[in-house]
Amino acid sequence: METKCDSCGSCGMPFEKAEDHALRDINNSYCCHCADIGGGKRTFY
Ligand SMILES: [Zn+2]
Known part of the structure; x- marks a missing residue:
């Protein structure tokens, strides 16, 4: 199940x-x- 993109794809901030x-x-x-x-x-990994 895919979740709607309602949070940051990097840090997960909603x-x-x-x-x-x-x-x-x-x-x-x-x-x-x-x-x-x-x-x-940003590339900060
Ligand atoms: Zn973020």
């Missing part, structure tokens, strides 16, 4: 509002902490 998403884009799978200013995923 999205409660658009501002929580990178670039405030609700279609962005990463949160504002995990994506850089270009909306890409």
Whole structure:
């Protein structure tokens, strides 16, 4: 069963509002902490 993407794909932070998403884009799978200013995923593993 797939879960709807309502949390960060990297750190798992739940999205409660658009501002929580990178670039405030609700279609962005990463949160504002995990994506850089270009909306890409940071590589901090
Ligand atoms: Zn995150």
